[in-house]
Amino acid sequence: MARIELQNIAKNYGPVEVMRDINLEIEDGEFIVLVGPSGCGKSTLLRMIAGLEPITEGEFRVDGRRMNEVQPRDRDMAMVFQSYALYPHMDVARNMGFSLEIRKAPSQERADKVRDAAKTLGLTSLTARLPKALSGGQRQRVAMGRAIVRDPSAFLFDEPLSNLDAALRVEMRLEIARLHQRLETTMIYVTHDQVEALTLADRIVVLNAGKIQQVGTPLDLYERPANRFVAQFIGSPTMNILEVEPTDKGVLLKDGTVIGISPGAERPVACDLGVRPEHLNIVPQGSAHFSGKAELVEHLGSDTNIHAHVPSIGQVLVRQHGHFPLKTGDPVHIALELDKVHLFAPDGQRLDTVLGSG
Amino acid sequence: MSAHRHSSPLAITGKYLALALYVGFALFPLYWLAKIAVTPDKLIYTEGTALIPSSFTLENFRSVLLATDFLFYFRNSLVVSITTAAITTCIAAAAGYAFSRFDFRGKRLVVAIMLITQMFPLLMIIAPIYKIVAAVGLLNSLTSLIIVYTAFNIPFATFLMQSFFDGIPKDLEEAGMMDGCTRFQALRKIVLPLTLPGLGATLGFIFTAAWSELLFALMLINSNDTMTFPVGLLTFVSKFSVDWGQMMAAGVLALVPSCLFFIFIQRYLVQGLTSGAVKG
Ligand SMILES: Nc1ncnc2c1ncn2[C@@H]1O[C@H](COP(=O)(O)OP(=O)(O)OP(=O)(O)O)[C@@H](O)[C@H]1O
Ligand SMILES: [Mg+2]
Numbered sequence: 212m213a214r215i216e217l218q219n220i221a222k223n224y225g226p227v228e229v230m231r232d233i234n235l236e237i238e239d240g241e242f243i244v245l246v247g248p249s250g251c252g253k254s255t256l257l258r259m260i261a262g263l264e265p266i267t268e269g270e271f272r273v274d275g276r277r278m279n280e281v282q283p284r285d286r287d288m289a290m291v292f293q294s295y296a297l298y299p300h301m302d303v304a305r306n307m308g309f310s311l312e313i314r315k316a317p318s319q320e321r322a323d324k325v326r327d328a329a330k331t332l333g334l335t336s337l338t339a340r341l342p343k344a345l346s347g348g349q350r351q352r353v354a355m356g357r358a359i360v361r362d363p364s365a366f367l368f369d370e371p372l373s374n375l376d377a378a379l380r381v382e383m384r385l386e387i388a389r390l391h392q393r394l395e396t397t398m399i400y401v402t403h404d405q406v407e408a409l410t411l412a413d414r415i416v417v418l419n420a421g422k423i424q425q426v427g428t429p430l431d432l433y434e435r436p437a438n439r440f441v442a443q444f445i446g447s448p449t450m451n452i453l454e455v456e457p458t459d460k461g462v463l464l465k466d467g468t469v470i471g472i473s474p475g476a477e478r479p480v481a482c483d484l485g486v487r488p489e490h491l492n493i494v495p496q497g498s499a500h501f502s503g504k505a506e507l508v509e510h511l512g513s514d515t516n517i518h519a520h521v522p523s524i525g526q527v528l529v530r531q532h533g534h535f536p537l538k539t540g541d542p543v544h545i546a547l548e549l550d551k552v553h554l555f556a557p558d559g560q561r562l563d564t565v566l567g568s569g
Numbered sequence: 570m571s572a573h574r575h576s577s578p579l580a581i582t583g584k585y586l587a588l589a590l591y592v593g594f595a596l597f598p599l600y601w602l603a604k605i606a607v608t609p610d611k612l613i614y615t616e617g618t619a620l621i622p623s624s625f626t627l628e629n630f631r632s633v634l635l636a637t638d639f640l641f642y643f644r645n646s647l648v649v650s651i652t653t654a655a656i657t658t659c660i661a662a663a664a665g666y667a668f669s670r671f672d673f674r675g676k677r678l679v680v681a682i683m684l685i686t687q688m689f690p691l692l693m694i695i696a697p698i699y700k701i702v703a704a705v706g707l708l709n710s711l712t713s714l715i716i717v718y719t720a721f722n723i724p725f726a727t728f729l730m731q732s733f734f735d736g737i738p739k740d741l742e743e744a745g746m747m748d749g750c751t752r753f754q755a756l757r758k759i760v761l762p763l764t765l766p767g768l769g770a771t772l773g774f775i776f777t778a779a780w781s782e783l784l785f786a787l788m789l790i791n792s793n794d795t796m797t798f799p800v801g802l803l804t805f806v807s808k809f810s811v812d813w814g815q816m817m818a819a820g821v822l823a824l825v826p827s828c829l830f831f832i833f834i835q836r837y838l839v840q841g842l843t844s845g846a847v848k849g
Binding site: 261263282283284288289290292294296297298299300309310313314357361 | 738740741743744745746747748749750751754758759762763
């Protein structure tokens with residue numbers, strides 16, 4: 212069990228600064244997911260927590276105790292590597308029990324724990340095999356087993372599922388969620404897959420270019436993204452961003468449409484308007500905000516994605532629930548769900564201004 | 570290899586023919602060595618080019634083993650080669666690990682110097698080496714050979730070992746450290762077992778190099794007591810004649826330790842020991 216605190220953490224590789232101002236408090240038993248595009252520093256942050264990478268600046272505490280200088284083996288954390296990092300010369304059972312072997316646990320205890328973990332993960336029949344005789348999914352399970360056997364105070368996962376095929380990934384995702392429910396141990400999980408992030412996390416930490424963009428629950432990030440980056444990173448398909456100009460009464464879309472702000476609100480300074488595809492609707496001409504032509508219609512069964520071209524606004528993606536009878540080339544009239552629309556300042560921060568019909 | 574199940578019989582025959590030609594070409598000198606070793610002295614010149622001699626004898630082996638100092642040279646060579654191989658491999662393994670895993674000041678400089686040492690022709694430095702060895706009073710000792718061979722082989726052996734360490738994913742050691750190992754434990758329990766092929770190859774390479782070295786042995790050793798085997802071979806060449814039969818018999822015997830050594834290490838030379846470590 213561990214409460215983890217990161218205070219003003221920074222990381223430099225020589226003269227290159229790759230992370231700065233990392234402040235994060237992780238509650239005991241929380242499932243935290245770190246997401247962000249490739250190269251944003253997710254692995255680096257996780258490795259600093261693990262002790263595999265020195266922390267350049269700031270303080271890292273576990274249960275109130277400073278841990279910056281503590282060796283990885285004394286941090287009581289288990290890590291699942293993206294590459295799995297199974298010991299090729301040891302069979303599955305020895306791989307899983309290796310941490311106990313190093314700690315000189317009695318062999319009976321070791322065997323019991325390995326057997327339990329193998330059973331949980333469905334590896335019982337494979338314990339005598341070498342890693343090279345396992346499939347990718349089985350290797351992934353062994354890597355998980357190696358972490359479980361230790362009963363650590365926190366689990367660290369670095370993109371554990373990214374080498375698996377889609378079906379197996381869904382299955383293992385469920386397994387990890389179940390594991391967290393059962394063990395109630397702090398977990399820090401790195402991924403660049405937002406579906407994994409949204410489904411697993413108690414709280415998500417969005418990173419970009421070495422800085423934390425936002426920390427919040429999945430719903431927080433979806434409904435109230437702190438800035439344009441988070442808004443576009445979370446949610447699939449990606450949020451539409453439309454250029455606007457602020458006016459006295461509201462915002463002016465490029466095609467001349469004015470969208471008013473709620474009465475009494477200040478004149479906005481917005482330069483971008485963000486709206487998720489699911490918050491756009493195809494409506495009769497009279498009630499539309501703007502109109503265009505369907506360039507591509509994707510019928511997905513559960514949803515219909517309409518890629519529309521709107522003159523002087525550009526590409527807009529509309530998502531309608533269920534099957535929507537529309538063909539490529541049809542004219543489309545689009546309305547915004549005004550209470551779901553976000554406005555962003557020129558620096559990318561989200562504004563609190565609420566749009567209305569006023 | 571599934572490719573070979575589908576190829577035509579002609580292609581297979583061609584492939585094996587090419588292989589046979591290559592093997593024959595590579596092994597022919599060895600065959601000739603063995604042939605002359607078992608040919609009776611009086612037939613060596615009369616049947617000089619016959620592929621198979623008309624009669625066989627083990628007389629050459631007997632006289633090499635019993636009537637010459639050959640066993641003595643043999644023992645000296647074994648001492649020098651095994652010691653050199655062991656010391657060099659230990660040092661090279663340590664240095665190679667450091668080069669592969671750590672960044673330290675002066676690393677590039679050390680690598681550059683090691684590369685430069687490999688560029689000099691041996692003949693250029695043989696005189697200074699002789700002077701140094703003479704000055705410290707080590708002429709005619711096996712120790713001098715061990716020191717010189719070790720020094721000369723360390724750079725190459727280090728690069729060799731470094732490439733083997735580079736082939737072992739860093740993740741494995743890190744996983745070990747997360748599992749509770751110190752860096753040294755991770756080295757001993759995880760990296761070392763995976764480096765056995767590398768250690769074997771390096772040992773074998775250095776052993777063979779030291780076993781067949783002639784130039785330094787010739788310069789630094791004059792006394793019969795400390796002669797190594799390659800120098801000893803030259804004693805079969807007298808002023809007036811060359812005792813081909815005995816020389817070749819000695820040569821055949823000289824192959825024995827090399828062969829034994831490689832049979833011993835070959836199971837460590839099997840590649841692919843790290844397969845299964847990472848994804849797949
Ligand atoms: N040894 C190093 N020296 C210099 N820069 C490095 C080093 N290791 C990583 N970096 C830089 O640090 C940044 C963060 O790397 P990191 O591996 O944490 O990214 P990541 O978010 O895990 O990306 P990915 O999703 O691709 O795994 C990258 O820009 C990378 O170039
Ligand atoms: Mg990474």
